[in-house]
Amino acid sequence: xxxxxxxxxxxxxxxxxxxxxxxxxxxxxxxxxxxxQAAPAPPSPAPALDAPLDLKSANAPSTADLAAGxxxxxxxxxxxxxxxxxxxxxxxxxxxxNEVGQNRIAVNFTWTLVAGFLVMFMQAGFxxxxxxxxxxxxxxxxxxxxxxxxxxxxxxxxxxxxALQMGGAAGASTLGGANPxxxxxxxxxxxxxxxxxxxxxxxxxxxxYDVGVMVLFLFEMVFMDTALTIVTGGAAERWKYTAFCVxxxxxxxxxxxIYGNWAWGGGWLSKLGANYGLGAGYADFAGSGVVHAVGGLxxxxxxxxxxxxxxxxxxxxxxxAIPGHDIVIVLTGCFILAFGxxxxxxxxxxxxxxxxxxxxxxxxxxxxGCTGSFGAxxxxxMRYGKPDASMSGNGLLAGLVAITxxxxxxxxxxxxxxxxxxxxxxxxxxxxxDRVMRxxxxxxxxxxxxxxxxxxxxxxxxxxxxxxxxxxxFYGDPSQLVAQxxxxxxxxxxxxxxxxxxxxxxxxxxxxxxxASDELEGLDIPEMGALGYPEFVLKPQPIxxxxxxxx
Amino acid sequence: xxxxxxxxxxxxxxxxxxxxxxxxxxxxxxxxCFLGIxxxxxxxxxxxxxxxxxxxxxxx
Numbered sequence: 001x002x003x004x005x006x007x008x009x010x011x012x013x014x015x016x017x018x019x020x021x022x023x024x025x026x027x028x029x030x031x032x033x034x035x036x037q038a039a040p041a042p043p044s045p046a047p048a049l050d051a052p053l054d055l056k057s058a059n060a061p062s063t064a065d066l067a068a069g070x071x072x073x074x075x076x077x078x079x080x081x082x083x084x085x086x087x088x089x090x091x092x093x094x095x096x097x098n099e100v101g102q103n104r105i106a107v108n109f110t111w112t113l114v115a116g117f118l119v120m121f122m123q124a125g126f127x128x129x130x131x132x133x134x135x136x137x138x139x140x141x142x143x144x145x146x147x148x149x150x151x152x153x154x155x156x157x158x159x160x161x162x163a164l165q166m167g168g169a170a171g172a173s174t175l176g177g178a179n180p181x182x183x184x185x186x187x188x189x190x191x192x193x194x195x196x197x198x199x200x201x202x203x204x205x206x207x208x209y210d211v212g213v214m215v216l217f218l219f220e221m222v223f224m225d226t227a228l229t230i231v232t233g234g235a236a237e238r239w240k241y242t243a244f245c246v247x248x249x250x251x252x253x254x255x256x257x258i259y260g261n262w263a264w265g266g267g268w269l270s271k272l273g274a275n276y277g278l279g280a281g282y283a284d285f286a287g288s289g290v291v292h293a294v295g296g297l298x299x300x301x302x303x304x305x306x307x308x309x310x311x312x313x314x315x316x317x318x319x320x321a322i323p324g325h326d327i328v329i330v331l332t333g334c335f336i337l338a339f340g341x342x343x344x345x346x347x348x349x350x351x352x353x354x355x356x357x358x359x360x361x362x363x364x365x366x367x368x369g370c371t372g373s374f375g376a377x378x379x380x381x382m383r384y385g386k387p388d389a390s391m392s393g394n395g396l397l398a399g400l401v402a403i404t405x406x407x408x409x410x411x412x413x414x415x416x417x418x419x420x421x422x423x424x425x426x427x428x429x430x431x432x433x434d435r436v437m438r439x440x441x442x443x444x445x446x447x448x449x450x451x452x453x454x455x456x457x458x459x460x461x462x463x464x465x466x467x468x469x470x471x472x473x474f475y476g477d478p479s480q481l482v483a484q485x486x487x488x489x490x491x492x493x494x495x496x497x498x499x500x501x502x503x504x505x506x507x508x509x510x511x512x513x514x515x516a517s518d519e520l521e522g523l524d525i526p527e528m529g530a531l532g533y534p535e536f537v538l539k540p541q542p543i544x545x546x547x548x549x550x551x
Numbered sequence: 552x553x554x555x556x557x558x559x560x561x562x563x564x565x566x567x568x569x570x571x572x573x574x575x576x577x578x579x580x581x582x583x584c585f586l587g588i589x590x591x592x593x594x595x596x597x598x599x600x601x602x603x604x605x606x607x608x609x610x611x
Binding site for chain 2: 191317439482490
């Protein structure tokens with residue numbers, strides 16, 4: 001074989017080898033070059049917030065479409081409904097973003113206001129419960145106390161109560177910030193700042209003439225009024241109307257707002273967590289302490305000063321039952337209160353957007369009321385052989401009062417237990433206050449609101465399960481219970497004392513109690529000038545033998 | 552005696568507050584809280600209320 005014969009196959013083999021190995025290498029090199037060229041593609045510029053948007057794909061309905069009607073609702077609520085800030089430019093991204101913010105706040109405003117309206121309606125419930133548990137000869141007077149406490153309290157709160165309570169409470173982000181409420185008076189004591197009261201918002205004037213502040217005012221005001229109306233029940237059937245007026249104004253202007261500031265307005269109780277490592281600080285979601293215990297303890301102070309009704313106690317100290325005149329309106333009033341409590345507790349989120357826990361809070365509220373009535377009815381049935389209607393109603397209220405503070409922090413099991421304990425506790429408390437302390441409370445206000453309000457405050461420190469940043473003893477944080485106990489001590493040591501001293505002064509200056517002759521006749525004519533039931537003939541009620549009339 | 556009752560109520564309130572700065576032990580704080588509430592209740596029920604009952608109208 002000559003040289004040409006083997007050279008040709010070698011060259012061909014070499015060519016094939018170059019092709020097989022070189023092509024991929026060449027291709028890889030091409031890809032690398034391409035990748036290097038494609039890698040950092042410059043980011044497309046973000047759309048300018050004020051550039052007009054292309055609305056073609058929004059498929060806005062035409063005028064003709066809208067004129068034809070919209071039975072399915074698909075053409076109502078579209079891009080056409082978004083507010084445009086500059087009609088020449090048209091709809092921009094900034095317009096859409098602002099609309100989202102407005103809608104969020106509008107949802108929260110609506111929810112909080114409607115919840116506040118429900119709480120306002122609870123005034124009717126309290127009026128019915130108290131009037132039904134009193135005698136018919138005092139119906140007009142009892143109703144009028146519950147009716148006018150709304151006006152007196154609202155006026156006092158508008159003048160100065162709201163400013164003292166919430167004047168430094170800026171930061172309600174669900175309501176747009178309420179930023180004008182920006183000044184809390186604090187003292188430096190024991191190395192820490194102790195917020196005592198707010199100083200912005202008197203008469204809702206100046207910068208506090210603000211839509212967010214108005215929502216907060218309405219909601220806080222109806223809570224304040226609940227506290228005031230509790231006192232009228234404890235002192236019913238012998239409280240002078242003028243003394244009631246002065247006492248209510250003082251409570252709405254000073255007593256309630258001060259404690260409310262300490263708990264809800266940025267005051268020292270709420271800062272126990274930050275200052276002393278006590279859990280999340282004093283936690284009272286909707287006011288077992290701020291509203292109910294304040295009302296109940298003030299009722300205790302007034303009842304002690306005013307003394308018992310004529311015929312309530314015998315000379316040997318034994319108590320006589322003085323039944324109310326209309327159990328029908330008592331239990332109707334209890335239902336109205338239970339309905340209004342759906343505004344009291346779930347409304348305390350101050351919003352629905354981003355606060356979907358309102359469903360859990362509402363169910364916790366229902367359950368506690370239910371088990372409260374169970375606890376009371378079982379206790380009375382076992383002890384006295386019959387299910388007592390008025391105590392069953394008080395048991396429902398006791399459960400609702402007790403769940404008010406923990407409603408934002410507990411699960412349904414905790415709510416049921418809290419309510420049941422409150423139902424039994426209210427019966428025991430009524431007996432103790434009536435027979436051992438010998439303080440006359442015609443409607444059980446001290447027990448329902450005072451005793452069960454304190455139980456509600458303590459139960460936060462026990463049953464809070466941590467889902468809303470508050471954790472109690474049973475879930476691993478004992479320090480929260482310490483904060484709650486300090487709140488209890490403050491209610492007993494400060495609120496009761498302030499109420500007692502203020503009403504003692506009112507007793508000296510104005511006189512708290514009506515004359516004995518007026519009390520025996522019934523307060524309707526002497527105090528109000530008209531009977532509550534003018535067409536009924538009221539039979540005179542004999543004083544039980546052994547009972548003693550007041551002077 | 553009513554003034555004594557009121558003073559006891561206030562002292563019972565202040566006791567755990569002052570104690571917060573004196574100790575960081577949770578057990579000690581619990582003790583101070585219960586002690587304070589006990590003193591307050593003694594002042595209200597044991598002293599103040601008893602003073603009212605001494606001159607109760609149904610005793611005359």
